[in-house]
Amino acid sequence: VSTTTYAxxxxxxxxxxxxxxxxxxxxxxxxxxxxxLERIAEVDPELHAFNEVLAEQARDEAxxxxxxxxAGDAVGPLAGVPVALKDNLCTRGVATTCSSRILEGWxxxxxxxxxxxxxxxxxxxxxxxxxxxxxxxxxxENSAFGPTCxxxxxxxxxxxxxxxxxxxxxxxLAPIALGSDTGGSIRQPAALCGVVGVKPTYGRVSRYGxxxxxxxxxxxxxxxxxxxDAASVLDVIAGHDARDSTSIPEEPASCAAALDAGVAxxxxxxxxxxxxxxxxxxxVDAVRAAAAALEAAGAEIGEASVPATTYGVTAYYLIAPAExxxxxxxxxxxxxxxxxxxxxxxEMMTATRTAGFGAEVKRRIMLGTYALSAGYxxxxxxxxxxxxxxxIRDFAAAYERFDLLLCPTSPTTAFRFGDRADPLAxxxxxxxxxxxxxxxxxxxxxxxxxxxxxxxxGVQVLAPGLQEPSMFRAAAVLEGAVAR
Amino acid sequence: MxxxxxxxxxxxxxxxxxxxxxxxxxxxATATKMFSGAPNSFGGEPNTLIDPVTxxxxxxxxxxxxxxxxxxxxxxxxxxxxxxxxxxxxxxYFYPDMPKDYQISQYDEPLNVDGWLELPExxxxxxxxxxxxxxxxxxxxxxxxxxIHGAESSLVDYNRAxxxxxxxxxxxxxxxGDDARAYVSELRAILVAIGASDGKMEEGSLRVDANVSVRPxxxxxxxxxxxxxxxxxxxxxxxxxxxxARRQVDVIEAGERVRQETRHWDEEAGRTRAGRSKEQAEDYxxxxxxxxxxxxxxxxxxxxxxxxxxxLPAARRAALAGAAGVAPADVAIHVDRGLDELALASIGLxxxxxxxxxxxxxxLAVDGAADLAxxxxxxxxxxxxxxxxxxxxxxxxLAEVVEKGESPAAVAAAHGFEAMDTGALEAAxxxxxxxxxxxxxxxxxxxxxxxxxxxxxxxxxxMKATQGKADGKAAMALLEQxxxxx
Numbered sequence: 001v002s003t004t005t006y007a008x009x010x011x012x013x014x015x016x017x018x019x020x021x022x023x024x025x026x027x028x029x030x031x032x033x034x035x036x037l038e039r040i041a042e043v044d045p046e047l048h049a050f051n052e053v054l055a056e057q058a059r060d061e062a063x064x065x066x067x068x069x070x071a072g073d074a075v076g077p078l079a080g081v082p083v084a085l086k087d088n089l090c091t092r093g094v095a096t097t098c099s100s101r102i103l104e105g106w107x108x109x110x111x112x113x114x115x116x117x118x119x120x121x122x123x124x125x126x127x128x129x130x131x132x133x134x135x136x137x138x139x140x141e142n143s144a145f146g147p148t149c150x151x152x153x154x155x156x157x158x159x160x161x162x163x164x165x166x167x168x169x170x171x172x173l174a175p176i177a178l179g180s181d182t183g184g185s186i187r188q189p190a191a192l193c194g195v196v197g198v199k200p201t202y203g204r205v206s207r208y209g210x211x212x213x214x215x216x217x218x219x220x221x222x223x224x225x226x227x228x229d230a231a232s233v234l235d236v237i238a239g240h241d242a243r244d245s246t247s248i249p250e251e252p253a254s255c256a257a258a259l260d261a262g263v264a265x266x267x268x269x270x271x272x273x274x275x276x277x278x279x280x281x282x283x284v285d286a287v288r289a290a291a292a293a294l295e296a297a298g299a300e301i302g303e304a305s306v307p308a309t310t311y312g313v314t315a316y317y318l319i320a321p322a323e324x325x326x327x328x329x330x331x332x333x334x335x336x337x338x339x340x341x342x343x344x345x346x347e348m349m350t351a352t353r354t355a356g357f358g359a360e361v362k363r364r365i366m367l368g369t370y371a372l373s374a375g376y377x378x379x380x381x382x383x384x385x386x387x388x389x390x391x392i393r394d395f396a397a398a399y400e401r402f403d404l405l406l407c408p409t410s411p412t413t414a415f416r417f418g419d420r421a422d423p424l425a426x427x428x429x430x431x432x433x434x435x436x437x438x439x440x441x442x443x444x445x446x447x448x449x450x451x452x453x454x455x456x457x458g459v460q461v462l463a464p465g466l467q468e469p470s471m472f473r474a475a476a477v478l479e480g481a482v483a484r
Numbered sequence: 485m486x487x488x489x490x491x492x493x494x495x496x497x498x499x500x501x502x503x504x505x506x507x508x509x510x511x512x513a514t515a516t517k518m519f520s521g522a523p524n525s526f527g528g529e530p531n532t533l534i535d536p537v538t539x540x541x542x543x544x545x546x547x548x549x550x551x552x553x554x555x556x557x558x559x560x561x562x563x564x565x566x567x568x569x570x571x572x573x574x575x576x577y578f579y580p581d582m583p584k585d586y587q588i589s590q591y592d593e594p595l596n597v598d599g600w601l602e603l604p605e606x607x608x609x610x611x612x613x614x615x616x617x618x619x620x621x622x623x624x625x626x627x628x629x630x631x632i633h634g635a636e637s638s639l640v641d642y643n644r645a646x647x648x649x650x651x652x653x654x655x656x657x658x659x660x661g662d663d664a665r666a667y668v669s670e671l672r673a674i675l676v677a678i679g680a681s682d683g684k685m686e687e688g689s690l691r692v693d694a695n696v697s698v699r700p701x702x703x704x705x706x707x708x709x710x711x712x713x714x715x716x717x718x719x720x721x722x723x724x725x726x727x728x729a730r731r732q733v734d735v736i737e738a739g740e741r742v743r744q745e746t747r748h749w750d751e752e753a754g755r756t757r758a759g760r761s762k763e764q765a766e767d768y769x770x771x772x773x774x775x776x777x778x779x780x781x782x783x784x785x786x787x788x789x790x791x792x793x794x795x796l797p798a799a800r801r802a803a804l805a806g807a808a809g810v811a812p813a814d815v816a817i818h819v820d821r822g823l824d825e826l827a828l829a830s831i832g833l834x835x836x837x838x839x840x841x842x843x844x845x846x847x848l849a850v851d852g853a854a855d856l857a858x859x860x861x862x863x864x865x866x867x868x869x870x871x872x873x874x875x876x877x878x879x880x881x882l883a884e885v886v887e888k889g890e891s892p893a894a895v896a897a898a899h900g901f902e903a904m905d906t907g908a909l910e911a912a913x914x915x916x917x918x919x920x921x922x923x924x925x926x927x928x929x930x931x932x933x934x935x936x937x938x939x940x941x942x943x944x945x946x947m948k949a950t951q952g953k954a955d956g957k958a959a960m961a962l963l964e965q966x967x968x969x970x
Binding site: 089090096098103106108109110112207208209210211212214215216242243244245246322323325326329330332334335336344345346349369372373374377381 | 536541542543544547578580583584585586632633638640769771776
């Protein structure tokens with residue numbers, strides 16, 4: 001089978017390059033945007049990273065920024081930088097589909113907080129990216145609008161659920177993108193597409209305007225082609241938001257400012273439970289090589305144990321569906337989106353949900369409904385919450401010995417379409433990423449080498465809550481080691 | 485407590501006791517909704533008092549209204565509850581007027597627990613809990629019998645969706661419809677007094693569900709209960725409870741079991757009807773609301789709210805009753821109308837308590853009464869007791885004082901009101917007697933019933949002749965004097 005490679009460096013340079021050039025007047029934002037729109041027009045019909053490209057709106061925004069620069073007005077730290085938004089982030093007046101039929105025709109009357117913050121920083125939205133329906137999946141195969149292809153091999157999945165955003169950055173369609181990560185939905189596609197992906201500390205980035213999948217686990221984060229770009233985007237979107245009650249009030253420390261600090265003296269533990277059985281040898285080798293690179297840069301490397309992470313997938317697939325079963329109840333055909341008429345209101349709701357949701361969404365709604373049901377709550381949802389508490393406790397114990405932890409992002413590199421037809425096999429893809437969602441701690445996936453087929457491998461750096469700056473220090477060192 | 489309602493079986497003569505526990509939902513008087521900045525007000529055009537959170541739009545998130553929490557704590561303290569660390573949960577069920585298809589409520593960790601409410605006559609009714617939650621929208625079903633089943637179409641208004649509610653769950657300590665009415669009436673008075681709610685049952689800002697069961701008189705165990713909904717007035721509440729108690733006794737005496745179910749009160753038919761059977765009981769799948777954090781009001785704040793709590797109706801009744809030398813229940817209406825301070829101050833200024841209470845009860849159920857200066861009411865009563873104004877004159881002077889804010893003396897003078905002196909009154913009485921010799925003869929010779937009737941007629945004629953200036957009490961005494969002396 002012959003496949004095409006669309007992986008490419010950002011055609012107009014990194015986000016930081018673009019922002020500097022646009023702010024200084026060396027380049028116009030319009031030219032930057034046009035370059036990316038051309039690349040999208042050329043490549044995206046094949047990749048299908050985008051559900052919708054906002055060409056006209058992006059050009060208008062670019063012109064607005066160019067006028068501001070010409071007038072000598074202050075422009076933000078991401079001036080003129082094209083950004084791709086996962087299509088579960090609300091954009092005022094622009095369809096927000098979650099790649100689901102059930103939201104057909106719905107245009108939010110408001111922007112997500114992250115969208116407001118990016119715009120205020122000068123970033124320009126070029127489009128809404130494809131995802132597994134309602135962010136439920138690890139391959140984008142669950143999109144109602146068809147899957148996204150991996151730019152490194154169009155016969156393979158880009159990962160998921162934020163596969164569109166990861167592919168967009170990997171193919172040079174946008175230098176940066178936002179995704180959401182509930183069980184690894186930023187980090188796993190970042191790893192499979194060979195880009196940087198960050199899941200911040202729960203509460204660090206406002207969820208206002210993110211269409212909820214599992215509220216206690218969801219967190220928005222950036223994709224970028226470089227660690228520095230990812231840090232800059234996170235610095236822009238992080239911070240307290242009164243519209244999200246779970247938002248952390250403390251001012252975030254700058255990630256960009258920490259990048260050059262190195263890892264000398266940092267204690268970094270390789271998580272044993274996540275770096276052995278079930279992980280492809282090439283991925284294990286990459287993690288070992290990453291540990292060696294960090295050690296060479298002055299970090300102390302050791303073996304860490306976080307035993308309860310073994311039960312992470314099981315607990316996650318009770319907690320996340322339970323919350324989802326409630327979060328997705330509102331798609332009932334009454335107020336917005338799809339409505340399939342029927343004789344009674346109840347039958348209309350059933351018909352709408354039957355037609356509007358895909359198989360995986362229905363599966364998780366049923367799982368979650370069951371887990372919360374009277375008589376089963378204690379055995380399923382209740383027990384899963386206890387596992388979550390144990391995972392938090394085990395991480396806390398590990399962080400008494402280590403400043404950071406290291407493990408794979410995904411146990412495998414990108415797999416072929418249809419390769420994980422069994423839902424359980426698909427769920428196991430998330431084994432290395434889920435623990436951070438359950439604990440609420442931050443994690444970053446950094447590209448680190450490739451397997452025998454040339455498919456990218458990602459390694460994951462985990463940090464205690466709010467320790468994003470030290471996490472970025474290690475990520476920068478790993479990125480530097482790859483470059484050499 | 486009033487007399488317990490005992491239902492006596494017509495066939496067996498067996499005596500059954502009624503047990504009632506009430507769940508009261510009160511809309512909190514906040515400016516905005518429970519979890520968003522959309523306005524909280526009654527009667528707007530449909531679907532105008534909404535925002536993304538109210539509609540549960542994808543991506544919207546709830547944020548707790550601080551003022552609603554404050555009012556919730558006020559209610560808890562006024563009901564002698566423990567205010568505690570609490571959490572919000574989701575109650576999941578599908579219904580078109582509920583925008584998210586779940587209701588955010590407090591479940592196993594409510595804001596207020598373990599309090600009591602004292603009825604005017606002194607009985608304490610236990611309060612299990614008083615928790616915060618959000619209201620639903622309103623559906624109106626077109627066609628059919630107005631219920632969702634059998635309707636041709638439904639319209640939904642989300643203005644009420646997200647309005648803050650406090651649900652006050654009382655213990656099954658009530659024993660009759662009268663008790664239940666007294667409880668709701670007192671609870672409403674408390675909610676209004678502390679500014680937590682406007683307490684309007686007719687606008688639905690106060691809603692009552694009654695859990696009713698029966699048991700053989702003297703039994704300790706509770707019988708199976710039915711929840712009665714759609715009770716829209718105090719009168720209906722009493723009727724519904726009495727109807728339901730008799731129905732349950734009939735069911736049991738017919739050898740059947742009472743089914744635990746929700747029943748709707750049909751005001752026109754005067755009966756309760758079964759709703760959907762609890763056999764297909766909803767499983768609400770409660771779980772902790774992940775979009776909200778723990779609500780743990782600092783002790784300082786609770787203390788501050790407690791310190792600022794106004795005097796409650798019970799204390800106000802006691803104060804006024806003490807000053808007036810009457811029973812607390814006799815001044816309930818004065819406190820309900822919020823005129824107890826006026827009465828208390830007027831009595832404090834030396835006015836006759838009985839006259840003050842009478843005027844407040846009968847003559848001041850009018851707009852502007854609350855602004856009446858205690859000194860003016862006291863002055864009016866003094867003029868009256870000194871014989872300078874008749875009761876009739878006092879009444880009309882009072883109305884004008886309330887309306888114009890002028891002093892009673894000024895108003896009375898402007899009308900030329902003054903009580904007739906004794907000589908003039910005697911002359912007027914003699915004149916009326918002379919003009920009605922037949923009636924007078926009957927008055928003198930008639931039995932008590934006859935005399936009472938004729939006394940009324942004489943007084944009417946006297947008032948007409950004197951243009952209301954005659955003091956009724958003094959004139960009556962003169963009539964009796966004349967009769968006795970022949």
